[in-house]
Amino acid sequence: MPARSRGSKLHGRQNVHVEVEPRTVFAGRILYRGRIIPAELGVSEEGRILKVAPSVRGGRRVDLGEALLLPSAIDLHVHFRDPSPPGSVEDFQSGTVQAALGGVGAVVDMPNTDPPTTSVERLEEKGDRFRAKAEVDGLLLAALRTETRVEELAAQGAGFKLYMAPTTGDLAAPPGTDLRPLLERVARTGAPVHVHAEDPRLFQEGLYAVDPEGWAAKRPARSEISAVRSLLPLAEGLRLHLAHATTVEAVELARGAGWSVEATPQHLLLAATAHQDARWKVNPPLRSVAERDALFGSFKTGRVTMLASDHAPHALSEKERPFPEAPSGMPGVETMLPLLLEKVRSGDLALPTLVAAAARRPALFLGLPRGHLAAGMEANFLVVDFRDKTRIRARDLHAPCGWTAFEGREGIFPRAHYLRGRQIVEDGEFVGDHTGLLLSRGDGAGASLPAAPTPRTAPRPSSSPNPSSAPSVPSPSA
Numbered sequence: 001m002p003a004r005s006r007g008s009k010l011h012g013r014q015n016v017h018v019e020v021e022p023r024t025v026f027a028g029r030i031l032y033r034g035r036i037i038p039a040e041l042g043v044s045e046e047g048r049i050l051k052v053a054p055s056v057r058g059g060r061r062v063d064l065g066e067a068l069l070l071p072s073a074i075d076l077h078v079h080f081r082d083p084s085p086p087g088s089v090e091d092f093q094s095g096t097v098q099a100a101l102g103g104v105g106a107v108v109d110m111p112n113t114d115p116p117t118t119s120v121e122r123l124e125e126k127g128d129r130f131r132a133k134a135e136v137d138g139l140l141l142a143a144l145r146t147e148t149r150v151e152e153l154a155a156q157g158a159g160f161k162l163y164m165a166p167t168t169g170d171l172a173a174p175p176g177t178d179l180r181p182l183l184e185r186v187a188r189t190g191a192p193v194h195v196h197a198e199d200p201r202l203f204q205e206g207l208y209a210v211d212p213e214g215w216a217a218k219r220p221a222r223s224e225i226s227a228v229r230s231l232l233p234l235a236e237g238l239r240l241h242l243a244h245a246t247t248v249e250a251v252e253l254a255r256g257a258g259w260s261v262e263a264t265p266q267h268l269l270l271a272a273t274a275h276q277d278a279r280w281k282v283n284p285p286l287r288s289v290a291e292r293d294a295l296f297g298s299f300k301t302g303r304v305t306m307l308a309s310d311h312a313p314h315a316l317s318e319k320e321r322p323f324p325e326a327p328s329g330m331p332g333v334e335t336m337l338p339l340l341l342e343k344v345r346s347g348d349l350a351l352p353t354l355v356a357a358a359a360r361r362p363a364l365f366l367g368l369p370r371g372h373l374a375a376g377m378e379a380n381f382l383v384v385d386f387r388d389k390t391r392i393r394a395r396d397l398h399a400p401c402g403w404t405a406f407e408g409r410e411g412i413f414p415r416a417h418y419l420r421g422r423q424i425v426e427d428g429e430f431v432g433d434h435t436g437l438l439l440s441r442g443d444g445a446g447a448s449l450p451a452a453p454t455p456r457t458a459p460r461p462s463s464s465p466n467p468s469s470a471p472s473v474p475s476p477s478a
Contacts, residue, residue, distance in 0.1 A: 020044060021042075021057070022042030022043050022056060022059040023059050024043045024060045024061075024062060024421055025040050025041065025043070025056045025057075025058065025060070025061050025062070026040065026064060026069065027061065027063045028063075028065065028068065028069045028383065029066060029069065030068070030373055031068070031355060031373075034352050036068060038054070040052070040054070040055055041056070041069065041373060042056040043059075043421040044421070047419075048378060048379060048420075049374065049375055052375060064383055067383045067385050067415065068383070069384075070103075070359070070381060070382045071355065071363075071372055071380060071382075072103060072104065072370070072371075072382055072418075072419070073102075073104045073337045073358040073359050073362075074106045074363055074370070075099065075104045075106070075108065075308055075311070075336065076194070076262055076362050077110065077243055077244065077262060077264070077310045078099070078108065078309060078311040078312075079112065079113075079310070079311060079312040080092050080094075080095035080096070082109075082126070082133070083115065083125070083129060084113060088114075089313050089315045089400050090313050091133060092129060092132075092138075094398070094399075094400050095333065096135040096136045096138070098399055099136045099334070100425055101334055101413070101417075102334035102335060102413070103337040103338070103382045103413070103414040104136060105136050105370070105380040105417070106137040106370070106380075107139075107333070108140075108366075109130070109140050110161055111140075111141050111142050111143040111171070112161075112169025112170075116143050117142050117143055117157075118145060118171075119153075120149060120152045123140060123153060123156050123157050124156065127140060127438050130438050131437075131438050133434075135424065135435060135436050136419060136424070136432075136435070136436045137419070137436050137437045138436060139158035139438075139440070139441065141157060141159055141160060142157045142159075142161070143161055143163070143171045144160035144161060144182065144193060145171065145173065146177060146182060148182070151189060154186070154189035154190075154191040155189075157191075158191075158366070158439075158440065159191045159192040159194065159239075160192070161193075161194045161195075161243075162193050162194070162196065164195065164198055164199065164227045165198035165223070165283075166200065167196060167283040168283075168327055179234060180234050183234050183238055184237075186238060187236070187238045190445075191239070191441075192239040192365070192441075192446070193238060193241065195228075195240060195241065195243055196244070196283075196284075197224050197227035197228050197231075197245075197284075198223045198227050198283070199226035199227040200223070202220060202223040202226055203220075203223060204220065208324065211272075211274045211275070211276060211277070212276045212281060212285060212286050213273055213274045214274075214323075216287055219283065219284060219285050221247045221249075221250075221291060224284055225249050225250050225253065228253045232257050235257055235258075235259075239445075239446055240257070242254040242261045242262065243262055243310070244262065244267060245261050245262065245263050245304060246284050246285070246286075246287050246295065247287065247291060248291075248295060248298050251263075251295070251298050251303055260305050260361070261303075261305050262305070262307065263295060263299055263304045263306075263308075264308055264309060264310045264332065265309065265339045265340065265406070266330060266405065267287065267295060268292065268295060268296045268340075269406075269409075270405060270406075271289045272287060272288065277320075277323070278319045278326030279330060280405055281319075281327075281328050281329075282310070282328050300350070302357075304357070305357065307336065307357040308336075308362075309332035309333045309335075309336040311331055312328070312331070313329065313330070313331040313400070313401040314326075314327045314329055316401060316402055330405045331397075334398060334399060335392060338390070338412050338413045339392075339409065340358070341354070341386070341411065341412035342389065342409075342410050344386070344412075345389070345412055359371040365445065366439075366441055366442060366445055367442025367445030368442050378420055379421040382417050382418075383417070383418075384415065385415055386412060389410050389412060391410060392406050392407060392410065393408075398430075414428075419435050420435070
């Protein structure tokens with residue numbers, strides 16, 4: 001590896017500093033203090049960013065012109081259905097290819113598989129399956145149940161998923177279960193708990209739902225609020241994360257208690273109507289237009305701290321069953337970031353807000369050295385051109401289920417995607433070669449990273465159109 005040595009006197013002794021030259025230098029534009037500026041990234045052989053500056057010497061040069069370099073997204077909520085019975089609509093290989101094409105470089109997979117991830121043995125078997133198939137990086141959650149071997153699973157996995165109501169896989173705790181002893185054990189481990197917050201006691205069991213509007217009435221917004229409120233007295237010492245929030249009141253309750261919060265594109269962009277079929281059936285349900293708009297407003301201001309897809313595909317034949325019998329869930333890992341990048345392009349969302357929610361905050365939550373283009377971080381980044389609008393069509397996507405609830409909407413898909421400095425997407429096509437790694441939570445999980453160092457000579461802002469008119473990047477604290 002090319003290197004240069006420089007000597008300096010320190011307390012009468014020779015201090016040798018070895019400066020490693022980058023293997024590759026990527027030249028384009030980056031987001032810096034809320035502005036888009038020209039810059040270069042020097043990346044090491046091991047896939048770490050060595051330097052970000054106006055000009056970086058050494059290595060092979062990749063000139064990306066006026067394209068924007070953004071950190072790869074981290075999706076904290078996917079269901080890749082692996083393991084599942086033969087013939088399942090998804091697995092780790094197909095799911096991680098979709099992630100790569102959608103600009104997601106790491107995923108957190110949920111435990112409600114078949115069989116569910118409820119033991120150390122199943123977690124290890126699932127990890128082996130991931131290593132054998134994955135094209136992007138991943139972490140695995142275990143289900144949190146009363147019989148859970150908390151300490152062993154916390155040491156092996158990335159945390160726990162607590163289902164407070166029935167959903168796919170039926171892992172919810174029985175009604176009336178005292179969760180306090182279980183949560184106290186988790187708190188001692190430091191592992192995070194991702195919460196599916198719905199209180200089934202408030203479900204309208206006598207209501208026969210035949211469309212998403214009826215489904216929202218059957219599993220009302222107040223059930224989410226009640227579930228969050230019920231955990232507040234039990235949360236001391238816990239790292240709690242509210243999954244797929246649908247209401248501002250639940251968001252504010254969770255944030256006030258120090259939780260982190262995620263929202264999905266479906267709850268931010270779609271609303272329940274009487275004219276939709278079971279493709280729009282999800283848990284928790286889509287809400288009204290007013291509730292959706294309020295949630296998007298909360299996301300725009302950073303009160304919703306993270307973006308996640310809740311990618312949960314089902315075969316179209318299953319979704320075509322009568323509404324009450326059809327399963328809940330929709331695909332979304334490939335379209336999550338493109339949909340929100342289009343909101344940036346249209347001026348409805350600030351780019352720094354999106355980058356914080358999709359990349360930087362999830363990286364902080366997991367304690368991973370990524371989510372931010374700075375020296376010392378992994379070189380996981382996207383090449384994005386905001387002029388490349390694409391009409392989303394299921395036939396052009398890569399979900400084996402073959403459908404999307406976002407048919408016909410516009411998105412900004414990454415032109416290229418690099419994982420540890422190696423290209424896995426080129427001109428919108430997957431070109432990776434089994435580069436995914438099974439990760440563990442980092443030692444810094446939940447902590448704040450220092451701000452990126454200021455270059456000695458800050459490049460002048462580009463005179464080209466700037467998709468971000470927002471102020472500086474919001475604080476990364478959850």
